[in-house]
Amino acid sequence: MxxxxxxxxxxxxxxxxxxxxxxxxxxxxxxxxxxxxxxxxxxxxxxxxxxxxxxxxxxxxxxxxxxxxxxxxxSNRRVKPILDEQQWEIVEQAIAESVREHVTVTLQVFGNFENRELSGIVNIVNTFRREVKLCFENDWEWIKFEDIIEAEV
Known part of the structure; x- marks a missing residue:
């Protein structure tokens, strides 16, 4: 052959x-x-x-x-960080200022694999469900308090 x-x-x-x-x-x-x-x-x-x-x-x-x-x-799943009192105060002040003054706030939201950075105006704070309603240009999203890692105005 x-x-x-x-x-x-x-x-x-x-x-x-x-x-x-x-x-x-x-x-x-x-x-x-x-x-x-x-x-x-x-x-x-x-x-x-x-x-x-x-x-x-x-x-x-x-x-x-x-x-x-x-x-x-x-295996790439991450563990949520625990915020201390000072960090919570900074987050609360930024959310309160956004509600009062209608200014844009940037929130770092925890994700199991990567964090999300969301910018918008906080419209409603629901203390019973422990959530904030973040309004974007044409949309909105409910974000749980426990998922917020960082906030800045």
Whole structure:
């Protein structure tokens, strides 16, 4: 057989495998193929050493991939900081000034993964529900007191 014919057969077998088992193609397979290309191939002896046989047949199903990505995303979750009395006084003064004077206040609102910075005028303070109504240009949002990290006028 000529090298061209062997190359065409390899392409065909890869295509059949890819179409039949789409979840079997993973980044590890690509890396293993590149390693084989660089080192001139893996001999059967290397596959039988250590964890070689398992490593050469590794694949991942979509459900496992989604679980791994979800776990990685959740590992970036942050803990909410606890504000002391002085910081609360600064926040309360800024909110009160925005309500009285109708001036724009900038609030840093805690998020599990990143903080949000919101600017607007505080329209209503609901002490029973412990929320403030922040009005933007064409919209508004209720923000809980406990989520406010910082406020400045």
């Amino acid at each position: 000529s090298e061209n014919h062997i190359g065409e057969m390899l392409k065909l077998s890869r295509w059949i495998r890819r179409e039949t088992f789409p979840s079997a193609f993973h980044l590890d397979n690509v890396l293993a193929w590149q390693q084989q290309k660089c080192t001139g191939g893996i001999s059967m002896g290397k596959k039988l050493e250590g964890n070689g046989l398992y490593e050469s047949s590794r694949m991942i199903i979509p459900e496992h991939r989604a679980a791994i990505l979800r776990q990685e995303y959740e």
